[in-house]
Amino acid sequence: MRDTLIRATPRRVRQETSRPQLIRAAVVTVLLLFTLFALPQILSLYYIDTMTQVAVYSMVTLALGVLAGRVGLVSLGQVAVLAIGAWVAARLLFETTQPYPLILVEAGLITMAAGVLIGLPALRLRGLYLALITLMFAGAITVVLATVNFPNGGHGFTGYNGSLVHIPPVRRPSIASSDPAYFRYSVIVAILMFLLVLAHIKTRPGRAWAAIRQSEPAALAAGINTWLYKLWAFALASFITGVAGGVLAGAVHYLYSIDFPTQDSITLLAVTLMGGVYSMWGAVVAALLYQFLPALLNNWGVSADWLIILFGLGVLQVLTTAPAGLADQVPKDLARLGRLLRGRLRRPAPGSTE
Amino acid sequence: MIEVTGLTVRYGGVTSLDNMSLTFEQGTCGLIGPNGAGKTTFFNVLSGFVRPATGTVRAFGVDLLSMAHFRRARWGVRRTFQTEQAIEELSVFDNVAMVHEHSKLGAAARKKDVLDAIEFTGLAAVSPGAKVRTLTAGQRRLVEVARAVVGRPRLVLLDEPAAGLPEQETSHLADVIRGIPEHTGALAILVDHDMSLVSACCATTAVLDFGRLIASGPTAAVLRNDDVIRAYLGVA
Numbered sequence: 001m002r003d004t005l006i007r008a009t010p011r012r013v014r015q016e017t018s019r020p021q022l023i024r025a026a027v028v029t030v031l032l033l034f035t036l037f038a039l040p041q042i043l044s045l046y047y048i049d050t051m052t053q054v055a056v057y058s059m060v061t062l063a064l065g066v067l068a069g070r071v072g073l074v075s076l077g078q079v080a081v082l083a084i085g086a087w088v089a090a091r092l093l094f095e096t097t098q099p100y101p102l103i104l105v106e107a108g109l110i111t112m113a114a115g116v117l118i119g120l121p122a123l124r125l126r127g128l129y130l131a132l133i134t135l136m137f138a139g140a141i142t143v144v145l146a147t148v149n150f151p152n153g154g155h156g157f158t159g160y161n162g163s164l165v166h167i168p169p170v171r172r173p174s175i176a177s178s179d180p181a182y183f184r185y186s187v188i189v190a191i192l193m194f195l196l197v198l199a200h201i202k203t204r205p206g207r208a209w210a211a212i213r214q215s216e217p218a219a220l221a222a223g224i225n226t227w228l229y230k231l232w233a234f235a236l237a238s239f240i241t242g243v244a245g246g247v248l249a250g251a252v253h254y255l256y257s258i259d260f261p262t263q264d265s266i267t268l269l270a271v272t273l274m275g276g277v278y279s280m281w282g283a284v285v286a287a288l289l290y291q292f293l294p295a296l297l298n299n300w301g302v303s304a305d306w307l308i309i310l311f312g313l314g315v316l317q318v319l320t321t322a323p324a325g326l327a328d329q330v331p332k333d334l335a336r337l338g339r340l341l342r343g344r345l346r347r348p349a350p351g352s353t354e
Numbered sequence: 355m356i357e358v359t360g361l362t363v364r365y366g367g368v369t370s371l372d373n374m375s376l377t378f379e380q381g382t383c384g385l386i387g388p389n390g391a392g393k394t395t396f397f398n399v400l401s402g403f404v405r406p407a408t409g410t411v412r413a414f415g416v417d418l419l420s421m422a423h424f425r426r427a428r429w430g431v432r433r434t435f436q437t438e439q440a441i442e443e444l445s446v447f448d449n450v451a452m453v454h455e456h457s458k459l460g461a462a463a464r465k466k467d468v469l470d471a472i473e474f475t476g477l478a479a480v481s482p483g484a485k486v487r488t489l490t491a492g493q494r495r496l497v498e499v500a501r502a503v504v505g506r507p508r509l510v511l512l513d514e515p516a517a518g519l520p521e522q523e524t525s526h527l528a529d530v531i532r533g534i535p536e537h538t539g540a541l542a543i544l545v546d547h548d549m550s551l552v553s554a555c556c557a558t559t560a561v562l563d564f565g566r567l568i569a570s571g572p573t574a575a576v577l578r579n580d581d582v583i584r585a586y587l588g589v590a
Contacts (some may be wrong), residue, residue: 204455211441211452218439221401222452222501223427 035187039179048183050295052251053187058287059193059244061272062280063237066197068269069277070206071233073215074127076265077118077134080141081238083260085111090170090255091151091159100173100250103190107246108239115238116231123230138262140195150255169253187248192239194280204234267311274314276325285327289314355379356400356509356541361409363395363565370395371406372565382542383533384552384559384573388586391562393545394436397511401433402426413509413541421523430508432539434498434515446472447482450500457505468521474537475530492523495535499530503538510534510542516551524551531555549577549587561586 025147040048049086060082067073089107092098098106122133153168154161176185200206208229211219219226249255271289276282294304356378363371371392385393398404400411402423411418418426432453441449450471454464466518472482475496480489486497495515512531516524532555534542546552552559553573560570563585569576576582 058424207444207448207452208455210444214441214443215439217403217435218441218498219452220403220423221427221433221435221439223424223456224452225422225424 006197019204032187032191036184040183045179047295048179048300049251050292052179052183052186053248053291054284054287055183055190056244056248056251056287057268057290058283059190059240059247060268060277061281061290062190062193062197063240063244064269064272065210065275065277065280065283065286066200066240066273067233067237067338069282070201070209070213071230072126072133073123073230073233075134075237076131076269076270077136077138078241078268079143079260079262079265080138081111081115081241082245083116083141083145083257085242086249086255086260087145087150087245088242089216089246089249092161093170093249094151094153094159094168100176104243104246108243111242111245112235112239116235119231119234119238123234135239135262135265138265142257142262144259145257145260148195150257152254167254170249170255172250182251189243189247193243194283196240197236197280202234205229206235253275267308270311270315274311274318274326276318276322276327276329278324281327281329282325285325356411356413358396361399361411362398362407363392363399363404369400369429370496370565371399371409374409374562374565374567376560376567376570378543379558380541381557382531382544382555384556384576385543385548385562386546386549386552386559386586387568390564391586392487392565393562394513395565396562397433397513397543397545400426400509400511401431406562408521418520425571427453430506431511432502432509432540433511434495434502434513436513436517438488438491438494438498440494440501442487443485445483446477446480446486446489446497446500448495450504453501459465459505468504471500474533475500476526484544485508492519492527495519495527497515498532499527501542502523503534505538508536510538512542512544512546514546515544516546516548524548527551528554553577 039051043051057275060078063081064078066077085107088110089103091104092106093100096103118134118137122130122137126132148158148161149162151159152161152164153159154164172182173185176182201209207234208219208224208226210221210225211224212229216226252259268286268290271286272282274289275284275286294307297307299305318329358377359375361371361374362369370390374392374396385396387393394543399406400413400418402418402421406419409419413431416429418431421429441452444452447468450468451464454468457464459467469482472478477493477496482495486494489497493573499512499515502512513529516527519527528551531542531544531551534540544555545550556573558571559573559576561568561576561579561582568585569579569582577587
């Protein structure tokens with residue numbers, strides 16, 4: 001028995017860059033170039049603004065995907081984290097003249113610190129209980145924001161002045177003050193965040209997360225500090241969401257606490273699951289569902305409230321038939337359809353003359 | 355060498371280990387007893403998943419209980435689990451290499467060590483790049499064993515590694531388990547209900563019943579012990 005098992009010496013351990021990988025890289029490049037250069041040309045301003053929101057929320061769903069898909073942690077407080085990022089960025093943008101990228105990083109780091117503070121006690125919990133705690137946190141932040149308000153160019157710690165008549169907009173970077181330019185700017189920031197996550201997934205944290213998600217005992221038994229890596233994931237997700245908040249602040253110019261309702265965290269998790277939490281494409285699909293679809297419906301004069309029902313059905317569909325989400329299911333189904341059609345063409349239906 | 359004195363573990367009102375003391379010297383040692391006797395709890399204490407109410411554990415002169423669980427694993431306390439815990443979506447290589455994530459070895463030395471461990475368990479016919487989800491139950495067990503023996507372990511805890519395996523794979527596993535002390539220099543402790551496996555692997559064996567040590571010594575003598583027969587083995 002042992003002889004038959006030992007026989008061969010180990011073959012390749014790591015795969016070299018293969019053809020599918022090259023094709024994937026090419027597809028990504030073409031899509032990005034199209035998004036950056038062609039989209040702003042062909043879309044109306046309405047849809048350019050929408051796509052800016054898609055870029056912003058793709059970062060949020062990316063962060064949610066890291067937590068849910070990579071580590072197996074469910075957060076229902078992501079909208080509150082986004083709000084913190086937006087608040088911090090708006091405050092810094094009004095108060096200082098620092099360059100925009102620096103402010104985005106600062107907003108990310110401060111939001112990360114807040115996320116870690118929440119995470120420290122919360123990470124002792126899992127599953128439903130962690131979800132509950134994060135939801136409560138989101139609720140608390142909403143209440144605080146409703147009282148404190150978003151900065152509107154006032155002074156003091158909160159930066160809010162209720163008696164201002166002419167409220168100045170949150171500024172944008174000078175190189176990206178127009179809507180199409182800011183759209184490109186948002187996409188580039190989103191790309192950087194996707195690369196940041198990719199760098200994590202492909203290296204030690206990614207392997208540790210995979211181990212933790214699949215078997216925390218095994219991870220511990222291999223000497224992985226599971227607590228540290230879970231906190232790390234929480235920190236990374238908070239950082240990315242904080243940066244997204246910073247981009248959002250410039251995108252909308254004026255921030256109001258009612259734009260960050262607690263229940264949106266739940267919808268966000270739903271679309272993230274629908275898009276797919278195991279691939280980064282899922283985050284893009286989720287953001288399109290979350291921001292582009294409602295804009296489309298609005299444009300057609302259909303109430304976007306229908307989407308809540310649609311998302312409910314969508315999550316049910318995904319959880320029962322495609323755990324890896326639409327980002328995994330749709331290409332597979334299309335490939336299957338393609339094979340089916342090709343098969344039909346090659347082999348004429350019985351009874352036809354040849 | 356591992357010395358355990360006065361170990362007590364309680365889960366609420368249930369006492370799982372009751373003032374247990376025992377010593378394992380070297381080689382592969384057996385730990386047997388009926389279900390609920392406290393064998394897995396003992397492993398959980400050693401690997402740091404469970405904090406005992408009282409007692410001390412010294413392994414090779416080191417106070418184990420003062421170390422955090424992941425540090426114990428890095429120091430050399432390794433284990434397999436009753437329900438196999440090989441990570442499906444990672445490759446065989448990455449499953450084993452997990453242990454080296456925090457080691458100070460260079461990349462080449464790590465790779466060699468990981469491949470050595472895989473070969474030691476007799477898994478070399480499987481490509482190290484193969485995902486664990488493509489392996490059979492027996493091969494997954496071996497991946498777990500490889501993860502437990504890679505990177506100079508000091509203490510290898512095997513929790514029912516042969517559960518559910520066909521006879522042929524069990525006999526291969528026995529060869530592997532017997533080889534662990536020589537291959538790694540570690541003390542191995544085997545928990546199993548398969549007495550032929552325990553007899554084949556372990557020179558000495560300890561028996562737990564209701565959280566207490568009821569016998570220990572050379573395996574053959576322990577298996578003939580009247581108390582052990584009454585509490586666990588039953589009359590043939």
